Amino acid sequence: MASPLRPTSIRNLNLLLRSAPRFVQNQFRAHSTSTSSVNPTEVSHFNALASTWWDPHGSSRLLHLMNPLRHDFIKTCHASQPDPAPSANLRFLDIGCGGGIFAESAARLPSTGSVTAIDPSPEVLAVAKAHAKKDPLLGGKLSYQNTSIEGLPLPKSADDQYDVLSLFEVIEHITHPANFLDACTPFVKPGGWIVMSTMARTWTSWLTTKVVAEDIIGIVPKGTHDWEKYINQEELREYFLKQRGWNSPQVMGVVYVPGLGWQKVPRSEKLGNYFFGIRKDVV
Amino acid sequence: MNPAPSISRALRARQLNNYICNSCTQQIRRQRRSYVSTSSTLKSPEIYDVVCVGGGPAGLSLLAALRSSAATSGLKVALIESQDLSRTRTWDLPEGQFSNRCSSLTPASVKFLEGIGAWQKLRKERVQEYEEMQVWDGVTGARIGFEWMEPSNGTGEGKGRTIAYMNENANLTRGLLERIDELGGVDIYDGQKVEGIELGEESEDLDLRSWPVVELADGRRMAARLLVGADGQNSPVRTFAGIDSRGWDYNRHGVVATLLLDGQANRKTAYQRFLPTGPVAMLPMPGAFATLVWSTTPALAAKLKSLSPIDFMALVNAAFRLSTTDLAYMHTLEAGQVDELIWREKHTPFDVQHVPARVIGVQEGSVASFPLKFRHADTYIGERVALVGDAAHTIHPLAGQGLNQGQGDVESLVRNIVYSVTHGMDIGAQMSLETYVADRYTKNHILLGVCDKFHKLYSVESGPVVGLRSLGLRAVDAMTPVKQFFMRQAAGQGM
Numbered sequence: 104m105a106s107p108l109r110p111t112s113i114r115n116l117n118l119l120l121r122s123a124p125r126f127v128q129n130q131f132r133a134h135s136t137s138t139s140s141v142n143p144t145e146v147s148h149f150n151a152l153a154s155t156w157w158d159p160h161g162s163s164r165l166l167h168l169m170n171p172l173r174h175d176f177i178k179t180c181h182a183s184q185p186d187p188a189p190s191a192n193l194r195f196l197d198i199g200c201g202g203g204i205f206a207e208s209a210a211r212l213p214s215t216g217s218v219t220a221i222d223p224s225p226e227v228l229a230v231a232k233a234h235a236k237k238d239p240l241l242g243g244k245l246s247y248q249n250t251s252i253e254g255l256p257l258p259k260s261a262d263d264q265y266d267v268l269s270l271f272e273v274i275e276h277i278t279h280p281a282n283f284l285d286a287c288t289p290f291v292k293p294g295g296w297i298v299m300s301t302m303a304r305t306w307t308s309w310l311t312t313k314v315v316a317e318d319i320i321g322i323v324p325k326g327t328h329d330w331e332k333y334i335n336q337e338e339l340r341e342y343f344l345k346q347r348g349w350n351s352p353q354v355m356g357v358v359y360v361p362g363l364g365w366q367k368v369p370r371s372e373k374l375g376n377y378f379f380g381i382r383k384d385v386v
Numbered sequence: 387m388n389p390a391p392s393i394s395r396a397l398r399a400r401q402l403n404n405y406i407c408n409s410c411t412q413q414i415r416r417q418r419r420s421y422v423s424t425s426s427t428l429k430s431p432e433i434y435d436v437v438c439v440g441g442g443p444a445g446l447s448l449l450a451a452l453r454s455s456a457a458t459s460g461l462k463v464a465l466i467e468s469q470d471l472s473r474t475r476t477w478d479l480p481e482g483q484f485s486n487r488c489s490s491l492t493p494a495s496v497k498f499l500e501g502i503g504a505w506q507k508l509r510k511e512r513v514q515e516y517e518e519m520q521v522w523d524g525v526t527g528a529r530i531g532f533e534w535m536e537p538s539n540g541t542g543e544g545k546g547r548t549i550a551y552m553n554e555n556a557n558l559t560r561g562l563l564e565r566i567d568e569l570g571g572v573d574i575y576d577g578q579k580v581e582g583i584e585l586g587e588e589s590e591d592l593d594l595r596s597w598p599v600v601e602l603a604d605g606r607r608m609a610a611r612l613l614v615g616a617d618g619q620n621s622p623v624r625t626f627a628g629i630d631s632r633g634w635d636y637n638r639h640g641v642v643a644t645l646l647l648d649g650q651a652n653r654k655t656a657y658q659r660f661l662p663t664g665p666v667a668m669l670p671m672p673g674a675f676a677t678l679v680w681s682t683t684p685a686l687a688a689k690l691k692s693l694s695p696i697d698f699m700a701l702v703n704a705a706f707r708l709s710t711t712d713l714a715y716m717h718t719l720e721a722g723q724v725d726e727l728i729w730r731e732k733h734t735p736f737d738v739q740h741v742p743a744r745v746i747g748v749q750e751g752s753v754a755s756f757p758l759k760f761r762h763a764d765t766y767i768g769e770r771v772a773l774v775g776d777a778a779h780t781i782h783p784l785a786g787q788g789l790n791q792g793q794g795d796v797e798s799l800v801r802n803i804v805y806s807v808t809h810g811m812d813i814g815a816q817m818s819l820e821t822y823v824a825d826r827y828t829k830n831h832i833l834l835g836v837c838d839k840f841h842k843l844y845s846v847e848s849g850p851v852v853g854l855r856s857l858g859l860r861a862v863d864a865m866t867p868v869k870q871f872f873m874r875q876a877a878g879q880g881m
């Protein structure tokens with residue numbers, strides 16, 4: 104942060120944003136939305152949802168129900184490693200943590216050392232913090248920061264990096280996914296994982312998620328997903344595989360079946376939500 | 387929209403006041419005042435993951451299961467039981483004496499108890515398994531024999547299969563407690579009643595306003611991530627959670643007794659006869675012993691308890707042999723049932739093969755009675771609350787399922803907690819507990835309903851229903867697959 108700002112550096116601009124008052128951020132974004140991964144209209148949409156984030160019958164119910172599968176997926180990723188995954192003191196970085204559904208659950212696991220959870224919306228973070236206060240177990244393990252990934256200081260050593268960087272239901276809310284993923288890379292430990300979930304960009308997905316979930320079932324509030332921004336799995340795979348230093352892509356498709364909940368369905372990644380994981384080379 | 391949390395909490399706290407008796411409420415208020423005057427803040431409660439109220443069969447097996455599973459062994463757990471558990475620990479009866487509180491455990495319950503390492507602790511010489519049931523209608527005589535039949539595939543599977551295990555409740559709770567003591571790690575507060583339950587408070591770094599805080603008689607306060615009500619029919623935990631329990635009283639009492647049978651003719655079979663006043667059942671215990679569960683009107687129950695042992699035995703023998711008219715007459719006698727039986731038996735044809743061996747002794751002090759109820763809680767969960775066993779449901783004892791349902795609840799709840807722990811969920815959050823209710827509620831409701839309807843169906847003495855009834859039992863008896871379905875249900879394998 105102490106380094107002088109270079110106007111060409113996206114990263115440094117975002118460092119400025121991190122400490123700048125909110126109205127400055129908004130002004131700035133109005134001129135140049137492309138420099139931040141965060142889309143302001145998305146932020147305001149989630150602010151409106153903040154109050155119902157932890158209501159078990161509220162609009163985040165589907166996310167609550169899906170959350171255990173996120174852990175199952177991370178276990179699958181770890182189990183796929185040729186070398187044993189760390190079993191204690193795991194460090195998580197949860198990006199776009201929202202009300203903290205995943206962040207809290209990750210912090211509760213006995214194998215977790217710490218969870219850093221970030222979100223650009225202060226309203227949503229206030230909800231997350233208030234909720235975390237209800238669980239004495241979380242106090243020492245979970246910390247929230249009101250920032251975007253670009254605003255986090257870069258890790259100085261492997262100890263500062265994370266074993267698991269999670270991006271759950273985040274990708275589809277981001278305007279420039281490729282830049283965003285680039286920004287995440289330095290935060291992952293060698294041998295660590297980026298895990299994410301999103302929806303496949305296909306007509307079937309549009310039909311099932313956009314129409315069924317948003318309009319018919321009425322459980323996902325209208326306007327949550329802009330399907331144009333969905334990134335489909337091939338695209339993600341390509342992105343990662345093109346980069347040097349990533350390996351072992353893992354995919355798990357899940358489908359929400361009313362009455363049964365979220366079900367793992369092989370090859371359904373072309374149909375509905377899917378989890379995607381990629382491992383950073385051990386070097 | 388749900389009401390604002392603070393409002394519903396306040397309601398719950400108020401509802402609890404109904405549960406605590408007036409003097410206790412006053413005492414609590416007084417205590418609180420004294421806290422205020424001395425330190426201005428209440429001593430902060432000790433924080434637990436699971437606080438289980440009630441150390442009966444359900445509560446103890448919950449703790450044994452939580453302690454024996456690797457995933458949940460890291461949870462901080464406590465047990466509160468109003469009775470002195472050292473009496474359970476040291477429970478012992480000489481050979482040839484049995485407690486009158488016995489339950490038939492289904493193979494499913496036994497399998498679960500084995501899995502948590504508790505069944506191994508039971509005194510097996512006091513457990514009696516049986517492979518045959520004889521059930522018949524006292525009015526029409528229609529019969530349904532429940533011995534396991536050779537399946538048509540000729541595998542021999544099904545032969546010699548156990549329907550259930552008769553066991554003293556104390557033998558089970560003693561064994562469970564031995565297992566808990568062996569595993570360690572449970573903070574046990576026995577000989578102490580729950581004095582009150584209220585919601586916690588908010589401090590600067592902790593918000594316990596959704597956490598139940600249990601207060602004991604000695605002033606100890608415990609905050610529970612998950613408060614389990616295994617506290618029986620009048621569950622204070624259920625009252626705290628504001629969960630209604632609906633149902634009715636049968637206006638029937640269950641008379642129990644430990645009986646000595648004529649050894650020669652004794653078979654290890656469970657017998658149950660539907661009388662117009664309710665079913666009478668005799669269940670085999672080890673040796674020449676049996677246990678009686680006779681559901682009848684409160685007046686007849688009082689009468690049974692007042693009789694001399696010899697007349698009591700005569701009436702029990704009559705209940706399995708004589709016509710319902712003869713039996714009703716014998717009930718009206720002040721004494722002398724034994725002579726009546728001898729005279730009337732001569733004139734009543736009955737099949738010796740199908741009735742239990744003659745009662746020749748009744749254990750002193752073992753004749754007792756309990757009021758029978760039908761209750762089913764509206765739900766088994768609330769925020770940070772789960773109910774198991776009789777706290778959730780009370781069933782008519784005619785199917786011998788009450789205790790087994792509780793074991794099923796516990797098995798399901800522990801499965802639910804294991805899943806939550808391994809997926810980082812808050813084990814007390816209502817959302818995490820949802821699968822427990824989804825798993826258990828309908829199963830229990832069907833069983834409760836079936837037993838209740840059986841009771842009502844067989845309480846009718848004459849009219850068209852009786853005709854249908856005999857047709858029903860005869861038809862069931864003739865159809866092997868249907869009968870095996872019923873037996874699987876009875877053995878707890880069907881659900």
Ligand SMILES: Cc1cc2nc3c(=O)[nH]c(=O)nc-3n(C[C@H](O)[C@H](O)[C@H](O)COP(=O)(O)OP(=O)(O)OC[C@H]3O[C@@H](n4cnc5c(N)ncnc54)[C@H](O)[C@@H]3O)c2cc1C
Pocket residue numbers: 439440441442443444445466467468469488489490491555578579580616617618619622640641642679756757774775776777783785786787788789790791792
């Ligand atoms: C006549 C009769 C015959 C039966 N026969 C059978 C049978 O054949 N088969 C069968 O399966 N079932 C049978 N049952 C039912 C069976 O006995 C019960 O279902 C079983 O005991 C329930 O176990 P539980 O642990 O849920 O509750 P309980 O055994 O009632 O245990 C509740 C515990 O909570 C404690 N407690 C309550 N309030 C507080 C408080 N405020 N603070 C601290 N502790 C508290 C109590 O002291 C008690 O130990 C029969 C019942 C009756 C009445």
